[in-house]
Every structure is written in structure tokens, then in C-alpha cells.
Amino acid sequence: MSVLNVEDLRVTYTTKGGDVPAVRGVSFSIDRGEVLGLAGESGCGKSTIAGAILRLHSPGTRIEGKLELEGEDVLSLKPGRLRAVRWTGASIVFQGALHALNPVQKIGDQIQEAIQVHGMATEKEAAVRAGALLEQVGLPPRRKNDYPHELSGGQKQRVMIAMALACSPTLVIADEPTTALDVMVQAQVLQLLRSLQHDLGLAMLFITHDLSVLVDVSDRLAIMYAGKIVEEGKANEVFHAPQHPYTAALAAAFPEIGDTRFRHKPAGLGGDPPDPQLIPSGCPFHPRCARAIDACRTVVPELWDAGADRRAACVHVAGAPSLDSVMS
């Protein structure tokens, strides 16, 4: 049974300068206990998906497609039911715990709030549970009386994780949880997330631009570019044997120590991701792609078979239809 089922999700922001299609048809699903890593550069739409799952976007944003959380259609939930599902069905660990915590409220109270809002415990019980949650993420329970400014970046991130677990959700969405931290702390927090996910059997959607992080944490990997998924499959396989040129470039941008490929110079990818309002014709990646051919300018690729349990949106993969048939 899938915890999260997304089909052809499209999210469009409405701004004064016109419509901005941030997500243009994304489909994936996450099973119980499974970790799906979602990677891509800034602006590819991955954080937008995170917000869409709990309908956190402003009223002007258009969300279309199918979004099912534990079988329930999120997009048609009434406000009361939506509020009930938030945090109990799925919770989010935000990035930049710098400003994600209310500066004038004790962190214990902020964790308790999640519990009490859903009527899961009395105030006293909630306080105890908050302390227990802090312990679970490696902080002494007495720190629940501290204010956010009295904690370090890494500690604040742990509080965010503790808060996300407060209502025992089935799905945890981690939106760039380690981006704002320095490397040593990053490693600790990742280790914590991994062990919690394993011990509690959580389903997780792990969003980041750092592909190397995802390989260790995820079971499956989905790579996003310009609002669409361009490759997906088993995490290890996608990273070490990428089928889509973009995935390869992304993987090559995060060298591992000891990997002889990168000994002489790190490989980078020139250019910038496209403006969502000015997406190139055909394959959106073709202006930056080293393997682009004429057809790439006109053919819009879909996720075709690219191997066992692998799909990629590129004309070069095995499962892509022959060019003649597509171009006619």
C-alpha cells in the first residue's frame, strides 16, 4: 500500500508577471517504510512539491493532478480534515532551521503545540512527550525550556526533526534538512535521520540538491529538471550508472574522495536551469546537454524504460521510441 501517491501533479504560481509553472506533470509513489530521494538544482520544483503535499501554498497557486496521502485525496480535503491530516499523515522538516522556529516561543512549547493541536494528549502528557522526543533526537529533555536563539544550527535542526515526529506521521518530508549546516553537523543529522527512519519505519521524501547525500539515505531516487522528473530508479544504480545526461552531470558534480575520475579536475555543468516561464522547446535540457542531437530540440521526452527498474526521459535510452516514429 503506498503512503503517498502522486499522479501528474502540476503546480502553477500566479504572479503579476504571469503564470509560473513550477511543477509540470510529476508522478511518483512512496511505499510504507520506503525512502524516496528527490534531487535537482534550485528552482526545479522540488520544494514546491513538498509544499503541495500538505497544501501549504498561497490560495493563488493552482494545484492540479492527483495527490493521495494514505489513500485520501489531499486536494479535495475540507479545511477541518486538512488540518487534521497535517502533521499526523505527513510532516515536514524544513530547511534553514534558522528561521523556521518561532523566536519568542520555547522549543518545548512548539513541539507540544503539534501534539495538542491534534488533541493527542493533555498538556502535561504533551510536555512529557516533548521531552521524550528531544531525547530521541539526541538532545537533553530539559532543553525544552530553551528558546531557539539558545541553540546551535545543528541543535535547531534536531528540534525540527523531533517536532516532525511529534504526531507519529506515516510520511516525513525532509526539505533540504542539511543544506544550511556545516559538513560535520550535516553528517550527524543525516545519521540521525537514517536511524530514526529505520527504527520507526517511516516513509520519507528526502529533497535536496546534494546528490551524494541522497545515495546513502534513499532506497529510490528521482531526479528533477525544469518541473519534471527526468530519471528515476533504485538509488545506487541511478547514481553510479546514470542514464540521463543531466543525472550524470549532477552526479559528476559531487566528487567522492578516492574516485579516480575526479582526481584531475572536477566536472561541472555550464549554464543555468531554465526560467519556468521560458522553458526551451523539446527536451528542456538540450541547451546544456553534451549529447544533444537535432531531435532534442523538437521531441519532448517522456519517462521511457532505461533498464531494469529504471526510467529516464531522454531519446538516447533503450526504451525510447525510434526517432522516425516520434518525429513524424
Next chain:
Amino acid sequence: MKTEPAITAPEIQAPVLPPNKLTPRQLRWARRRRTLGRFWQQFRQSKMGMIGLAILIFYAGVAIFSIFASKGALDPTITTNGPRLAGPSLHYPLGTQIDGISVLSLTIEGARISLFVGLSAALISMLLGTLIGMWAGYKSSVHDAILMRITDVFLVLPWLALAIVLAAMFGQNFWIIIIIIGLTSWAGTARLVRAQVLSVKERTYIERSRALGASDAHVVIKHITPNLMPIIFANTILTIAIAILSESQLSFLGLGDPNAKSWGTLIEEAFNHGALTLHAWWWLMAPSISIVLVVLGFTMVGFAMDEIVNPRIRER
């Protein structure tokens, strides 16, 4: 065993620029023109800003007109044989005051005075505030501490109490009023400028510039000031609004220059001649509405500018 990557990343080409026919100075000015153009495009979209600008252009026109029209039919110093304290009529669109002088001509004359005093005082305030703010922000902590203490004093001071004393001591000359207002209102600008300088100072290109041996003056002039210009400009517009209000308060208390009657002085005369009890509302309202409109104009333009120069990420 690691496999070779499926592809290697494309080489990044160095961009080939067209041969440059423009000098650095011309380039700089071209860039400034472009920035101004962009700013104007954004400003045009602000309804509030455009309305404010319209009001200001109108009153600027009135003020300029008054420079040429002070002789002749609209000369307010000529007492006429007209009706005294008459309400608005065809001949006197804004009525007359106690000496029979047309309120309209007095108001037009007042536009020039009020606007001039407001602009000059704001200029002094802006210069003082910017200098002190920059000095405090850029220099060491001792300078900063002393200057900020002094700034706090002026920030906290009820400016009118000080202004009254200064005016009582140094007279009611037109220029003295300008100086007094300038001297009592610079503190807000100083605080703002200092905060900006502190944040810009930390940026890497400043560090780089100094590593290359740039002098303080060079860093300040070439790097820091350009960053501050937009914010100082927006702040100055709002300062002008406050200066005009301040001048009207001083004049209302009788401290205006009797030879250069600003709107505030007009209101003071009206009030002291009992316009209220005599129901001569036109004498009071013409200068009053003018003050409100002009201050509104500057405030609206200032707010619109502030939104462009200080964009904040806001919800919805």
C-alpha cells in the same frame, strides 16, 4: 569498481565579447541610465507612487509659477479695496482674508516658501545624517559609540522643544528656520545610513578592495556610497515630508519669517485673527489642504520608492 560516467560534461566556453568601442566612463553612465530606466519602470507600476508624483508636479508648478507671478495682480502685499473676509467667489476663487488680500494668491506664494524651506531643511538633514551615519558605520567602535550616543540624544529629543528655544534665541529668519529644522531631524537618517554601511562593509568585495590597497576614501566613494544611494534617496523624500510638517508647526507657533509667509504662517494668521470663530473656513483650509496634499505626495512617492529599493518577501 567504479564505472566510467556515461558522458563527460561539456567544456565551458569562455564568452567572446564584441570589440568594445566605449570607454569605461561611458559604460558606467550607460549602466546608470539602464538602472534608472529599470527603476522608473517599476515605479510606474505603483499606483500610489504615480498619484503622489502627480501631486508633487502640480505643486512644483504652482511654486515655479509664483516666482514669476509675485508682481502684478497676484502680489499679496498689495492691499486691495476688495471685500474683507469674503467667502470664495468668482473673482476670488479662494476668498479673501482680513486685509482683503486674495487667499489664492497668498496660497500660491506660500507654496514657494513652504516647498523651499522643506527641501532645503531636508537637504541639510540628509547631508548631516548621511555623513554622521557613514562615519559611525565605517570607523572604529569608539567613533561609532560616541556618534551613536549623540544620535540617540537627537532621536529622543522632542524636536519642537529644542526648535522653540533655538528660534527664540537666534531669531525668526527664513534661513535660521531651515538650519534649525535640519539640525533637529538628521538622527533618523544617521541611524539608517549607519545600519546600511555596517551591512555593506561586511561584503566580500570590500574586503577584496582593501586587500588590493584601496584607501578608506576610495572604498567609501566607489563602493559603499553607490550601494546606499537608493535607500538614502527614498529616505530623503520622506524626510522632506517631515520637514514640511515641521516647518508648518514652527510657523503656526509664530516662529515663521514674517517676510516670507509660508502656509504655516498663513494658518497662524488665520487662527490668530479668529478665523475659527468667524467661520472664515476658506482662509484656514486653503493652506491646510495644501500642506496635507504636498506631504501626502512626498509620503506616497517615498513609500513607493521604499518598496522598490527595499523589497521584502511577503506572503500572498
Next chain:
Amino acid sequence: MGTAKYLLGKLGQLFITLVLVLSLAFLLFRVWQPGDPVATWAKASGAKLNAEQLDQIRHEWGLDVPLPRQYVSYMGQMLTFNFGTSTILNPQESVSSMFWSRMAKSAILIVTSTFAAIAIGVLLGIYGGWKRQGKVDQASMGSSMVLYAMPEFVLGMIFILIFAATLHLFPVSLYESPIPKTGVAHWTDVINHMALPWLTLTLAYVGEFYLVMRSSLLDVLGEEYIALARAKGVREKYVLRKHAVPNALLPTITLVALSFGFILSGVITVELVFSYPGVGKLSVDALRQRDFAVLQATFVISVIAVLLANFIADLTYAYLDPRVRRA
């Protein structure tokens, strides 16, 4: 204890500012003051004194001593509210006694109107910031800007024109009727007279507070912890009450504190318009007659008042923001 340290620090700053201001006052009223205060006073009081007697008074007033010593004793005098004798307005009276009777009247007016302006401005600002872009919000923003642009004495005169002179709902001026009443009637009479000046002062500043609070709330609503609170399933009402407003109040308090100086300046003109017998009106009278002794008192007292108000604002800020309490 972080709070104690913070407050002591603010108290220290207050003291330094006070010393600096009094030094400025010394410059203004002793060093630079035009004319001879003793001679002016003698002329105004009608006393015929010869040079020797004038010198004697000068000695009594401490004016024949070298400046540095004058500075020290001056400080002492100011801090003990010893303002000397009025030189022109009331040559027989000490400035202090002239003062205190009017202080109470001004104080009631200022304190009540400032509180009202803050309360109304903040509440409406929260509402405006939360429900942005309604017709009500645009109208409020517009009227706030108009009120901000209007000099307070103009507002006062408009009220007099409408409510007093035309509709005769309220008296035109003063604190109480010329024929004094007693008991409850006295107080209703006072309230009746205070109504328009109070309304003027309140409306003159409510616009500014409204705009500041609204702007502050809009900034806060864009912060991540607001999105987090919503994601947790908290109802909008509580997101506002427990997360947005407490944070939005902080910069508002700071900005409101900065306007105390302007409020006190505004009081002077409002009292003039309504001939309200408070400290403001006194300073205008002193100004007209160039009675520097009284002007000195009004200057020092108004500065102290603003400093105190700022300190109270600092206290409130410390109460609301744990970051200054537990630095």
C-alpha cells in the same frame, strides 16, 4: 539574570543621554542665552534695583561663578527640578510651582491619547495586515496616510470648526468652564472640554501606528515559522495570535517609541489651538515673551518625559522578546 543586565544597561544609557541633554541645555540657557536674565527679570517684575542689588541677585542665582562650576551646580539644579524664578511671565513665582499645576493636565491628555492611539492603531493594524487588500484595508491605509500628512493643529481646527463652532457639541477651548462647577459636574465638565483635544491627539498618531503594525505583521507572515505552524495543523486564528502577532509587535514597539518625541511636539500646538492650560501652552506663552527660565523648564521636563516613555517601551520589549532577556 539577563533581564536585569539588559535593563541596567538601558538605564545606564538613559542616564548618559540625560547628562548629554542637560549639557546641551546648559549651553543653550547659560552660555548662549542672549541678554541678562537678572536685568530682564528685574524689569518685568517692576522692581527698581540698583547695580549693587542686581549683582547680589546674580550672586544668589549663581551666575557670577566661573562656567565649569556653574556647569556642576546647574546639573544638580536640573536634576532636582530647581528651575529658578520665572523672568518674565510671572516674575513673582518660581518656575516649578507654575509647572506642576499644568503638568497634571497635560499628562492626562497625553497619556490617555497615546494609549488610545497605540491600542487602536495596533489592533486595526493586525486586522489590516491579516486580511490584506480588502476594501476596508485600502480605505484604512488611505485614511491613515491622510491623517499622517495632516499637521495636528489643522486636525484640531477642523474639529473645532465642525463640532464646536458649527454643531456646538463641544466647547471651543480651555480645560473647564469659566464658572467652576463642583463634584461630579466638575469632572464631566472637564471631560467635555478635554474631548476634542484628546480626539485630535489620538487621531493624529493612530494612522502612523496602524501603518507600522500592519507592515510589521506582513513581514512576519512571510517567515518560515508561520508556514510551519500552518503545516502542523494550527488554525489560522492561533497562527496569528501565538506566532505572528508576538513577533510583529517587536519592531512596532521600537518604532512607536521613536515617535514619542513627535507626540510631545504635537501636544504643544494642540494645546495652543484649544487654549488648553497645559505645559505646551505654557511653553508657547514663554516663547512669546522670551521667558527663558520657563523655556528651560519645559525643555528639560519634556526630554525627561520622553526618556521615561522610552524606558517603559524598553521594559515592554524585554518582556516580549526572550532574546534580550536571555542573551
